[in-house]
Amino acid sequence: MTPTSAPGSDAVLKRGWQAGFTLIELLVVVALIAIATATLSLALRDPAESQLRREADRLTALLEAARAESRASGLAVRWRPTGNEPGEQFRFEGLPRSIQLPSRWLGDPVAVSIENARVLVLGPEPLIPPQRLTLQLGRQRVLLASDGLSPFEIVESGAL
Template sequence: MLELLVVISIMALATAGIALAMRDNGQTQLEREAARLAALLDAGRAQSRASGVPVRWRGGPQGFNFEGLAPNALPHQWLATGTLVRGNAVLLLGPEPVIGAQQVLLTHQDHPDQALRVVTDGLRPFRVESVQ
């Protein structure tokens, strides 16, 4: 009987360890949010160029907005609650084919020491970089 209890205890500990390892941590959420934002910024930039209308992106703690596009043309909320924008939260996305170098720093309120940069040099698409 004692051996059975030991085996069950070992199995319970292993299951708990696997469950904790599979949880979505803050860094993964932030990476997912930054990749999504890079794709949305490129989509906003493409729509600005196609329509010839200037588009500005403004970010904040409640979400973000693409000014110059139809209200429901692109999403306007963060997927992860607690996502924050550090510093300048305004980007000009077009309609010119070449825009200035721009960046946005994203962080999460639960992990303020972790940040990711969504950046473009004005020629290439937006990409995600680590902040050192």
């Protein structure tokens, strides 16, 4: 071993070791920061927003199921919010007795307002009038709409 290549000598530091981070180390740190940020953002979500989104997704599926049943059976079917009455919070009217759809929200009661009407008309015609309804829970709101031909869908959501 020569004195210039001995461990700890200045020559080894100048040739083989460079100060700084490797690309792998930087990528690992960036990945850890991304995971921590994603976890934090999920933890900080508004529970009312999550519940309202679940309720809106569920209601769109229920409305489309009732609409399909209305067309198949030829019966006029309507959906009506009933408020916070004991036992039910909304109602599907006109469905055959053999079809039982839910009549309660999954969580806290949701406030509903239907634009220009008291009920949603779901059929039996394939083309129904354009309809819009707003679901509200706390300061969060979601707008559901159908142009009469396409299915009901969430068109807008957010805080008041």
